[in-house]
Amino acid sequence: DICACTTTGATSRGRNSSSMDNKLLSHVAVPLLCLAPLFLAPLLWRAVGAFLGWYLRKKTDGRRCHIRELVEADEETYREARRSSTSSAEGTEDIGWEKVDAESVGTAGNGDKCDDSWDGIVGFLHPFCNAGGGGERVLWASIRATQNRWPKAKCVVYTGDHGVTKAAMLARIKHRFNIDLHPPTINFLYLSTRHWVLASTWPRFTLAGQSFGSLVLAWDAFSLLAPDIFVDTMGYAFALGLSKFLFRNVPTCAYVHYPTISTDMLDSLDPTSTVGSQGVNAGQGTGTRGTLKRLYWRLFAAAYSRVGASADVVMTNSSWTQNHIQKLWGPLREGKTTAPIAVVYPPVAVSELEREIEVSPASEAMREKVLLYIAQFRPEKNHELIIESFAEFLKSGSPAATKDARLVLVGSVRDDHDSKMVYQLRLLVNELHIRDRVEFHLDASWPEILEWLRRASVGVNGMWNEHFGIGVVEYQAAGLVAVVHDCGGPKLDIVVDVDGEPTGFHATTSTEFAQGYEKALSLPDPYAVRQRARQSAKRFTEEEFARRWTEQMEKLVGATAGRRA
Secondary structure, three states: OHHHHHHHHHHHHHHHHHHHHHHHHHHHHHHHHHHHHHHHHHHHHHHHHHHHHHHHHHHHHHHHHHHHHHHHHHHHHHHHHHHHOOHHHOOOOOOHHHOOOHHHOOEOOOOOEOOOOOOOEEEEEOOOOOOOOHHHHHHHHHHHHHHHHOOOOEEEEEEOOOOOOHHHHHHHHHHHHOOOOOHHHEEEEEOOOHHHHOHHHOOOOHHHHHHHHHHHHHHHHHHHOOOOEEEEOOOOHHHHHHHHHHOOOOOEEEEEOOOOOOHHHHHHOOOOOOOOOOOOOOOOOOHHHHHHHHHHHHHHHHHHHHHHOOOOEEEEOOHHHHHHHHHHHHHHHOOOOOOOOEEOOOOEOHHHHHHHOOOOOHHHHHOOOEEEEEOOOOHHHOHHHHHHHHHHHHHOOOOOOOOOOEEEEEEOOOOHHHHHHHHHHHHHHHHOOOHHHEEEEEOOOHHHHHHHHHHOOEEEEOOOOOOOOHHHHHHHHOOOEEEEEOOHHHHHHHOOOEOOEOOEEEEOOHHHHHHHHHHHOOOOOHHHHHHHHHHHHHHHEHHHHHHHHHHHHHHHHHHHHHHHO
């Protein structure tokens, strides 16, 4: 009996132990196994990205070697041509791209000048580089600054402009922006997927569609060449995210002209908000459809913030853009070893405008009653507002609205969509019966733009939340009195008081713009306002842009040096 009891007790203890083991397995081990994918997924995700990045590097190694060989050959040809040129051109102080501004040369952390022998490849994603707008001026000025600072660096532009050769592109850059680039160290790689980022490709869910298209475009770019530094100058934040996914050690840079989505855009959906009447989607956040649209935009904003925050260096073109990018990307960048979001004002040919255009009491006699609007013909530039307000101004009976008052619209046309917009604007001019008072000048050359800046008295800008406004700075540098939208960069950064006195006027509605034209053309002392405007424009020179751009690029080049070490 005693043995039986002992055996029974042992069996019972064995069962209890087995039961505890089963409970441990079911209550601890199984949940851990279920959670394992959550912990392993990030590691697997990184492994997939690293493998794809390795694949792209191997795939494009041949092209990388070819580009280096091509640069060396072109460099030798270029130097031979220079040696055979007239001796008078040699030894001059101004030798174009080779003259490195001492102020633009960066410094290392110990204060010593950084090495300028870096010879890596900088990839610039700008599929519409032949468009001829302000964004393209930033692109070419940034490449010039990079070439000046690192003469051995190779600059590669990923573009979709298949019909334009390198020689033709460089000639257009000189013609349109008066920017000289060093031909041997710049090359163009032609994308076959640019249509994926066109708004016309995505008539529904355009924001998400274009962003997905930018992923396809970036993959196309990396399939052509994996760069040492990746720079996005068109606002394709998702391309930056893809770069980090594929090449974790490749420094990335974003120059943001305009956030793809902003808090103002989100607020504009609410008709009761302060901006509920502004923008192309104003007041559309009501009802079931509007509620879904708000949800869609907020989900997109979250994704946009995450991929944008991955950039190592972020530059914005204005205080307005910086504020919005900081709200969206800033919280996700906190705690990371990333540089602060910096304002780098776009380059404007201020010095050239000061040389080419006289602003003096004598030049006042040469000014005409011309209202000048320099802007690409795109919907967001709001040419309709300017045309309608000009018509209202002419009908106001103001003494300034004489028969010689004219509106001149100058801008580039990128494609058929822009051409259709110009046609619609011409129809609007006819409907308002002001055809003989409005002129259109498409794809004007730089000399033509200079001539209009000499002749005009007033410069206008009608875009709501214009991110910066290069054209507005050109107005000021040329001595024009600006009448601009009361928001964005023109309000916060450009058309500001100097010594407590105005440099222009702000407006929102058609009536306010019409009143602004009347004030600008009726100034008792226009020369004094023109002087203040020109003084204000000195903050936005090409030299200042090159200095600030180089400061930020130093961080990226330094990161590649650290990776190689």
